[in-house]
Amino acid sequence: MVDFLSNYSIQKWLESCPQGYLQDTVYGHGPDQVEPQELLANDDYREQQIRTTVQLIAGERCALAASSGLVNAAPDQASKTFLATQTLDEGRHVEIFTRRLFDLGVKPDDLESTIKTYINPHLGKFAEVLLEKIDKKDFVAGVVGQNIVLEGMAFSVFEMLHAGAEASNPKFARTLSGTIADERRHVGFGENRIGELIRRYPDKKPEVQRMQRDMTKHMLATFHEAFSHNGAGAGRTSAAQNGASGPTYQGLNMAEASNEEMEGALSATVLKEFKTRLGRIGLEYQSPA
């Protein structure tokens, strides 16, 4: 029996999302909102934003494959219903970030080649570890990998990007705030469902912890590559270009912090969240070192 899902229904999802925070949006943002002219006119800044958006699309494609695969692996109807709504959430995320690439000037015919050019190779390895569990219909490992590790990482990355975009790019910030709202449900499902299952199947712990360690290794490598590649950094703001005082993330001024400082702040935030979340559900965080 999945008690925490007893009140969840597709009706409630409809009232919360399409009729709630997504009401009157177009591809996740206000109908009149556009990318800032300053961004579109600056080739380096635009390329940096294309690179960042490609990573978001790659992550969301992985989440779409994982959540749809988990529908058939779920042992109960309530989890299948939840994962069906999560599948639509993830499909929407793929669509809105793909749309953003077009808004940044990528032609639809060049979509796949642009993704291939800019995708971070470590992100592909991160996805492989998760999708291997999904292929085996391993529900417990799949939910930990998808709804705790992947979604936990996404939650922190989106919050950092949101902090960077809030003042300089309201369109992108609005798109991100809708995805952050979706992530709340996804991490909630992960924690509550696994919190109960791991108590019932404690023998699954070592295998799940190994997967978390492998995914964490690839995640940290992804962050390192992203920040070293990205000039002004993956979560930076246009304030970095015009010298204005920028927004802050974890106490760092995003317009002035070095790439190493930003990478350190994001990694520390995500790892702290992992440790706390895993500890709450009875799993021990495994360091990849």
Added chain:
Amino acid sequence: MTDPLEKPTPGPRPRETFELEETGFNEVPKRFRRFYRRWRGPGDKLGPNEALCPVCKVVIRSTKTLRAGDRVYCMPCMSRLELVEEDGMLVAKVIY
């Protein structure tokens, strides 16, 4: 003069009642929105009728003062929580 032994024994203070207004939180169906608000980060001071969901970082609001032992529900992430007192502060723990 009243005999001190006849005075009522001091029990827990009665719970205050709070009027909940809309906060702009729109991540749950309309009828439940006033029970939640967005958390504004570590400097955000919680009211005596509020608790922070540790899972999704949304502030849960009650019409009454909250106390240790109370159970609350976080609809945005579907977590059921119990309030416990730690170091003089109310902390929400997830019930699995």
